Amino acid sequence: MKLIIRNSLKVLLAAIVIYAGVIFIFSNVQLIDRRMSSFFIPNMQRNGGQELQMMRDLISNQTKYDAIVLGSSHAYRGYDPRIFEQSGMNLFNAGTSSQNAKGSLVLYNEYLRDRSDVFILDIYDPVFELEGTESNMRLIQNVPTNSAAFALVKQEVKVYTLNAFAVRMASVNVKDEAPNTDYIKNGFCEKKGILYAVEPLNDSVFDANEEMFVAFEKMVKQMQADGKRIVLCSHPLPVSSGLHNYHDKFLARFTPLIERLGVPYIDLTFYTEGFGVNEFADLSHLNQQGVVLYNQLLFQNTTFREAVIP
């Protein structure tokens, strides 16, 4: 028995040494344009891109914003600070790719709580289906402080997130691996043309991840307890055969929750007036022309104005 325990411990210790060594090499040696970790470690995200640019922008000053947007790529590509500026509002867009409520809450607690009294939460149904691992791993790689990265790991303790944290800690002087050329300012990215098409939301089955609804409720309650004003928004989507069915199923789960929380929801998912093929960058995102139209629509909306304009 002693021999079994002793040798098991030896193997385990050796495994830890190998793990640490590989993580260090993979975190610092680059192949072509990125670190080795991106090639080999499942779900590992790059250090860089919109997340890094946005975080750098955010911590480069202590500006208090009139409103901050949180959410997925629909958020950081859907709310243009330049358009808000025209209405006299100073907006910051803290959305990140597939960002879910768990990630949003960490960003809020670590960086955003004192930066605004108004929060626009962009709602995109698929985010409430996903486990959110990749999104959290991307944030773990790119948030400026280790405490925030650790808080993200705690939200979702998995081999993947632990690996992401280990890569982060082992990285020495890593450059921005994937600068986003569409990045404008205050977290916003502008999409001009059609980059790639993804199939429309024609899957009529909305497969809810209950954890995401729980996390969303927790985040909203915390913001409300902090006295923040909140408004929920969804931008128009290209209408497809399955979209109605899919979004209706999402709403059947989501509406009772927001009614209980008492937060306004401006849902323009099925809004079509003025939104044709020229207003979408792909089948899931608006392009800049669509963003202009959408942002104007928001300012025409009484609920939105009441929520964001003091």
Next chain:
Amino acid sequence: MFFPVVTALYFLLPHQWRWLMLLIASCVFYMFFVPAYIFILLATILVDYVAAIQIEKSTKTRARSWLIGSIISTVLILAVFKYYNFFIGNFNGIASLIGWNYSLNTLSILLPIGLSFHTFQSLSYVVEVYRGNQKAEKHFGIYSLYVMFYPQLVAGPIERPQNVLHQFREKHSLNYLDVSKGMQRIVWGLFKKVVIADNLAQFVSPVYEHAESVSWMYLVIAVVFFSFQIYCDFSGYSDIAIGAARVMGFRLMENFKLPYGSTGVGMFWSKWHISLSTWFRDYVYIPLGGNRKGAARTSLNLFIVFAISGFWHGANWTFVMWGMAHGLWLVIENRMNVRWEGKLKILLGTVLTFAGVSFLWIFFRASSFEQATAIIKGIVTFQSQPGFLPSVFVPLNGAVIVGKILLLLVFVFIDRRVTEIVLGTRVIGSNRKMWLFAALLASLALFGQWGKVDFIYFQF
């Protein structure tokens, strides 16, 4: 947690209670999936338990009746749960083809997990008792454990009673060799499953689903990946099963012997899913006459066995086609009597065999003939990227695919060496061995896919 708890209990309990604990643990393990199906398993066990006792104490004619009765009832369970909908679907298809406006309803039932495996294991027991190679087991609990032993319950190896039954009566003590060998086997099996098979599956699944929307290069990579995915998935499971049993002192039969090093399909089947191949050899091929009735009959027997083997794998014509194609290949190979001698020829034989086996895996993996045809057509016509890649490929960027290819190359390089070390046929120093298994363990954390990917063979 299941494995360490059961193993700890096994060694903590007095010998006379161990079988009961293992039986309860096996029931719990089985009931993780669909609890009610334990009664199907119980029915199979009960029928074959009674039949074997009756066979042993009956005259030859009566024993034969009991054997046939047992086989029919066991196969009937398999037929209802696995093949009923297949037969009804085909019946309805033919009915509508001949304009007969009548259709039978299919059943909406889930296939009990591992049904094909424990059914075959149970059948082998009854046949062995009938042949006089095995005494009928009087202890119902021990016999139940033979069918239900949790490490090999859902995906084999399909054991023979002569190899396993007596082991449940033997007293095993905790010893370093068994624990060490067993754990090495488990780590190697996990590596194959989690690091190789599941990483490759992440690419293979979307390519098969969107065969018409990807380039021929993607299709070729997916076909090669699947050959290794299924090998690592299934042999990985066998390694875990054999290792988990070994830690408790049980020895299960080997199921794989580096099959992709084969120079011919005959050799391939002597190294792939050995427990099933030998089952078909002993209980179907030889009773059909084997190679004792001339060349033509031998060929026919081989073809029949492989067609049945295909059907055993799944209630779908794609599996039957896969089995028949292997049968035909084997018949041709036997007739041609090709000998691969010399390094270059052996290499050529290995490459050709791998290519042929990989090609036929397309029918095994595809969900329909249409899907299989789309893949083959895409490859032979050098299909270019027809449009935009479906969104499911967004996370599978070039870097990720290159990473998977490199991981596979590492596996191809180490497979023979590590397998031989695990089997004890290659000896290395204890320090080197420690670092090797430490590296495999670290790889599980670094490169493993820890999502919800079931073992492929669980569905059979």
